Amino acid sequence: AQRVTQPEKLLSVFKGAPVELKCNYSYSGSPELFWYVQYSRQRLQLLLRHISRESIKGFTADLNKGETSFHLKKPFAQEEDSAMYYCALHGATDSWGKFQFGAGTQVVVTP
Amino acid sequence: NAGVTQTPKFRILKIGQSMTLQCAQDMNHNYMYWYRQDPGMGLKLIYYSVGAGITDKGEVPNGYNVSRSTTEDFPLRLELAAPSQTSVYFCASRITGGAGELFFGEGSRLTVL
Numbered sequence: 001a002q003r004v005t006q007p008e009k010l011l012s013v014f015k016g017a018p019v020e021l022k023c024n025y026s027y028s029g030s031p032e033l034f035w036y037v038q039y040s041r042q043r044l045q046l047l048l049r050h051i052s053r054e055s056i057k058g059f060t061a062d063l064n065k066g067e068t069s070f071h072l073k074k075p076f077a078q079e080e081d082s083a084m085y086y087c088a089l090h091g092a093t094d095s096w097g098k099f100q101f102g103a104g105t106q107v108v109v110t111p
Numbered sequence: 112n113a114g115v116t117q118t119p120k121f122r123i124l125k126i127g128q129s130m131t132l133q134c135a136q137d138m139n140h141n142y143m144y145w146y147r148q149d150p151g152m153g154l155k156l157i158y159y160s161v162g163a164g165i166t167d168k169g170e171v172p173n174g175y176n177v178s179r180s181t182t183e184d185f186p187l188r189l190e191l192a193a194p195s196q197t198s199v200y201f202c203a204s205r206i207t208g209g210a211g212e213l214f215f216g217e218g219s220r221l222t223v224l
Binding site for chain 1: 115144146151152153154155156159169201203212213215216217218
């Protein structure tokens with residue numbers, strides 16, 4: 001069974017400080033990992049996916065298969081980063097396209 | 112393009128009442144999903160569909176029903192509403208194949224009293 005764990009429900013950081021959101025997963029095959037973000041009064045939207053290996057809004061995430069992790073990092077947090085962040089997993093062998101979401105981490109960036 | 116549209120945005124139901132949450136997408140996506148979002152629990156998959164006429168249960172299907180008569184529409188029916196169904200409901204869609212991006216609706220906040 002696939003599972004996604006986000007151990008922190010709330011992260012409070014100061015503006016300009018680094019922020020790291022943890023995501024650990026369990027999946028027996030090759031996973032595809034994503035980070036979705038929900039800003040206040042907006043719909044959930046894709047932030048980044050591991051296969052793209054890109055930086056979006058200063059965020060990066062590296063898939064570590066040895067540690068089964070996909071932590072989201074940003075070196076200097078901004079107030080506009082305050083949002084709810086969800087880590088999601090899609091099993092490569094899952095042809096039905098089901099995604100497993102973590103419980104989410106609320107990030108609050110204070111000035 | 113409107114993307115994924117959900118209605119209503121808010122609804123209060125009495126225990127035992129029934130209702131339908133509407134979801135429509137105009138992106139010609141084959142895959143559609145219904146999630147519920149409970150505080151501290153993340154998103155749980157209720158039902159999903161891989162195309163018109165094809166639906167299947169997710170993690171938490173009890174108390175819900177779906178239908179998919181067209182590619183565009185994927186309504187979620189709540190029969191005999193219970194307080195445990197108080198939640199925020201999200202409809203999402205994605206294009207067929209691979210782990211394509213999920214596109215979400217704005218959500219429907221349902222309260223059962």
